[in-house]
Amino acid sequence: MKKGKKYIESAKLIDKTKLYDADEAMKLAIDTSKAKFDETVEVHVRLGVDSRHADQQVRGAIVLPHGTGKSVRVLVFAKGDKIKEAEEAGAEFVGGEELVAKIQHENWFDFDVVVASPDMMGLVGRLGKVLGPKGLMPNPKAGTVSMNIGQAVKEIKAGKIEYRLDKTNIIHCPIGKVSFGPEKLEENFNALMGAIIKAKPAAAKGQYLKSVVVASTMGPGIKINGAKLM
Numbered sequence: 406m407k408k409g410k411k412y413i414e415s416a417k418l419i420d421k422t423k424l425y426d427a428d429e430a431m432k433l434a435i436d437t438s439k440a441k442f443d444e445t446v447e448v449h450v451r452l453g454v455d456s457r458h459a460d461q462q463v464r465g466a467i468v469l470p471h472g473t474g475k476s477v478r479v480l481v482f483a484k485g486d487k488i489k490e491a492e493e494a495g496a497e498f499v500g501g502e503e504l505v506a507k508i509q510h511e512n513w514f515d516f517d518v519v520v521a522s523p524d525m526m527g528l529v530g531r532l533g534k535v536l537g538p539k540g541l542m543p544n545p546k547a548g549t550v551s552m553n554i555g556q557a558v559k560e561i562k563a564g565k566i567e568y569r570l571d572k573t574n575i576i577h578c579p580i581g582k583v584s585f586g587p588e589k590l591e592e593n594f595n596a597l598m599g600a601i602i603k604a605k606p607a608a609a610k611g612q613y614l615k616s617v618v619v620a621s622t623m624g625p626g627i628k629i630n631g632a633k634l635m
Contacts, residue, residue: 411439424630438621451615472564474582480516482525494558
């Protein structure tokens with residue numbers, strides 16, 4: 406892939422052989438962000454686990470201290486009193502059967518997160534094949550299957566993010582926008598890494614944090630010293 410001029414200029418600011426401390430890395434992520442829009446800063450963490458084994462899964466959710474800087478559209482599957490609770494907490498879409506039909510028949514996906522009360526999971530299960538591959542299926546571990554619908558929605562609106570391994574044992578997560586500045590980005594980064602380290606499976610052997618890289622949307626990757634985080 407041919408890299409653009411701005412990317413090449415940015416890459417010159419980074420020492421590829423160096424493992425940076427978190428505070429240095431956040432400043433570099435901002436300095437190497439050259440796009441005309443407010444870029445998202447993402448963290449990519451490669452773990453020394455094998456996601457094919459159930460006892461080596463790493464998955465959870467955390468509310469970032471400063472949120473993600475992104476507005477999130479929440480869809481809630483609920484009934485009875487829970488409908489009002491979801492709406493008052495700020496959910497954009499709330500319903501049951503009619504929303505399942507809309508997703509199934511109209512290929513409608515104008516939402517970013519799906520929340521459901523436990524009594525709606527039988528209904529939501531019908532959407533497993535379409536929501537699953539998109540990472541949108543509600544899950545108790547991520548706090549998106551909950552009796553406390555209002556709290557679940559408020560936390561998501563406040564900047565709750567889910568972290569989970571992909572097939573290559575890497576976790577990809579946003580930790581905010583370039584405009585946050587280095588301090589807020591570092592606090593969000595530390596909160597996320599703390600949660601990932603805490604979620605280390607007992608079955609994981611050897612080095613847990615294989616590599617930690619931070620980068621803005623269009624910027625080059627900056628390697629972080631994972632040993633200092635453990």
